[in-house]
Amino acid sequence: MSKKIKLAILGGGGDSLIGILHRVASAMFDQFELVGGVFNPDLEESKKFAREIGIETNRVYKDLESFIASERAMNEDERVQVVSILTPNFLHFPMAKQLLENNFHVICEKPLTTTFEEAKILQETQKKSNSIFAVTYTYTGYPMVRQMREMIADGVLGRIQKIDVQYYQGWINPIIHDEEKRANTWRLDPEKSGISCCVGDIGTHAFDMIEYVSGLEIKKILADLNYLYKDNRMDIDGTILLRFDEFVKGVIRTSQIATGEENNFTVSIYGEKAGLKWEQENPNYLYLLEEGEPMRVLKPGHVYNSKLSLDGTKLPPGHPEGIFDSMGNIYKGVARAIRNEPYHPGEFPTMRDGVRGMNFIEKAVESHQKGNIWIEIED
Template sequence: MRPLKLGMVGGGQGAFIGGVHRMAARLDGHWQLVAGAFSSDAVRAHASAAELGIDLDRSYGSFTDMAAQEAAHPDRIDAVAIVTPNHMHAPAAIAFLEAGIPVICDKPLTATMDQAHALAQTVRDTGTPFFLTHNYTGYPLIREARAMVARGDLGKIRVIQAEYAQGWLAQPLEGEGQKQAAWRTDPDKSGAGGAIGDIGTHALNLLSFVTGEVPAHLSADLQSFVSGRKLDDNAHITLRFDSGARGMIWASQVAVGCENGLRLRIYGDEAGLEWSQEDPNRMKLTSLNAPARWLTRAGAGTSDLATRIPAGHPEGYLEAFATLYAEIARALRGENEAAELVPGLNAGLEGMAFISACVASSSTGGKWVSLD
């Protein structure tokens, strides 16, 4: 089976997430990168394309040119990955959706709610497939946890806790020319959310993916601890769910010493689960009146959901990301069931509503806000 042809917007020289997308896309042999508008600077865009082995006639100086020309190309791309800063997600995605080219977009969905609504309307109007890369949903044990909750193994869910702790922004790197820090702390490029948009949306998506529940109301306390920073770098958020469950999210980028501490804890009236992204091949199961057990990826008592290699061989971040790209490829080939576990428009809209509700709640001293 031939690889599908992938294009990319953003992700050129000096970018981080573009390289991750490219590695994930090619891991299982489903995709081949053939075109791109890798930077808003045409010179840098073409230099990036040359480094990646892209033919000059498939290197574009803008995403608008790329969308128009690829739509008419006799060997057009099968999908485009959008890996720009947040404020460019909507215009780029809309251009390709209107050209009939499926879109694979990095999170969060957009920078503003107005952009999110415009993008959502375009998806509905065109019917063009749209996917959102909340990549942590691709971990095998996260798939296992989702199946366990759905089966009722934990009983009725009572408590849902998620946290995402990083320390890389504990100092004002945005004032030192650090590219990744600069756009993530700029409201014109990132949107209204700092830590809540960059990593808080991951925590929200992970808990919703596993439990099937989206918070109905939240109370948020956002801080900008670094002097002069315009967006939040730490957030404590209390959640209420329609089911009666309660939860919390802690998202921080000033937790000194923390690297990529995404954790999830779910407790029902019969059992509980604990999982950490930094130790992703093990998950703790605590059952009522029984000793705690450690479940391992592809090990005894677990399935082979989204796993590639035998138990005891670690799988991690890139493999989880690659799982989404493999499922997207199968979905575009007509295996509709493959898309069931890939986040899409609804997950993106939930993330945007979460950001807006957090900002609104924190601005009123933590009053409870509904997520519409």
């Protein structure tokens, strides 16, 4: 077996859900070995966490600068090759930039940065480094999302004519209605989260998913966002109209105040011949809708699925796969890229996806602030 790729993680310590998700995903295909990182701003807490998850503490560092200096001093076959950034949003840009400048591969949580300008700088930095860069729009790793992408590319739907994506959560309700809580959570602090909460957190998933599965690019958007309270500086709900071209239009409906909703992410793509619908809370079902025909349900693991879908399927038909598997498929694609092995362009979201996501976030806020007007998304 090939030698495992040495991985370090920034952030994700303690009981962080995203930390658990990335650690499990990285271990899933035996391609990566987690050897250290900076799990917590406090070095002793970071070392304590490393011991809890069974990692030697000699490669747990007090900060990113110490990590880079120590790892760069090692022999090439011993040093960390790829770093996952799981920190709050405002740290993504400075950390990713330093890592790229020192020729590390990077796996970064979304949103890519806190501003579109930072995202463009990061893109130029990557071009100079030739490092692999992945942005973890996690849901692109689901087998039936990948099947959806391939069916659309193969023309099963015909010409696309309507796209409708909903992403509803209710988690911020206990925070937003309490003046003290909403003033003291990093999610609603522009200095730490950027200019958007809801669009920046889950709306960007919807934006990326649309372009991933449809093969189309969103050209213009018109956003109507909701802040709910005058003292709240960041959106927590919004409806965004989309234009792909003169005759192809769509909508993103996104909310974190949809009371009682958990993680209701639904993607519907309608063409002249058929439609496809996928729901994140039931990810193993892809619904095919055709005029005059009964609805068909496609499931993972069957021979009728595409090569890309089957490559992301780890269990026989009838055995549910979930979000850990989805993230694991992204890590598997990154491993292939790092090893310079052939891989499908749909295996992991790239720097370009992250940059377009930041463009979308800023343009959505701009559209709202200017009175709900159409704004172009830069190419």
